[in-house]
Amino acid sequence: MPALDQTLDEVLNLAAAHFKVPREKLAPDDDFFKTLGIDSLQALDLLTRLEHHFRIELPDYELQGVSDFRTLAERIQSRL
């Protein structure tokens, strides 16, 4: 299992690449809705991409109230 830091790094890389935001502008504790400028439908798209990338299932209800990259990475880590 990769370390949380590695998982977090992969989350940030994927989000930056897909939503075309410079990677250096994303920080672990950023609100991804604001930093990426995405709505709830785009957040679902991000979730699906992360599931494919990490080869996991992550029910959306586990992300209720989650809006920062670090917590998102922690939820993913718990499924690896």
Next chain:
Amino acid sequence: MTEHKGEMLSWQIVNGAIELGLHREPCNEIGSAMLEELEQFAGALPELMKGAHALILHSARPAGFCAGADLRELYQRARGMEKAEALRGVRDFLERIHHVMNAIDALPLTTIAAVHGVTFGGGFELALVCDIIIADRMTRFCFPELRLGLIPGFGGIPRLKRDLGNAVVRDLLLTGRGFNVMKAQQIGLVSQIAAEGEALRVARATASQVGKFDRATTAAAKKFVKPIPYEELKQEIDIFCDLYAQPAVEEGLRRFVENEGPQPYLP
């Protein structure tokens, strides 16, 4: 009428396949106007079928195939109405959409849902009426209704029960969780996975293949393997209406509609 370009739906025949496209912003929510166009489509089917061997349902909206029932309209319409009147309106809507869904389900053609992105609630139910679901890699399915105090009302439960094992149905329904295309194929829901943006192309290739077969044979085979659970479909409407009458539903819909946060209100 073999070609139609409406506000929310378009249809035409392409290489022997009827193509029904959904294009209501933001994600093909099914409200009364969409229902009226779906009824027009159902009415046009006898004529369309004369020149077709397959039907493909697809969406032109980038966000997905269909986000399901228009909950905002459902909530807003009921406001200011007596409960009994609102309930009659809901039952009428459900009976009308069931009529359309059942007509598509029973078509003697091979029907294909080419889906992508958000395929939730009533959108998922629309895909379930088709014989084959072809999903692009980024498709996400969900029956979130229980999270608002309801059950799927457009025929979803009887059709899920027809197509999948009961343990899977319980999981999807009782947790209300969304799931991706890999899971959907694993449980037998999705027939083929297409690359991102390629579901319609793959559906057309499949429609072209089934077009080689004798139409009467296809119709006989389909009738044999795909029973329509009419009694359960009627029961579903009754259960939905019973639940809709509960105060918790109005509160759930209110919170969903009035929510201004970045995430939808789906507890």
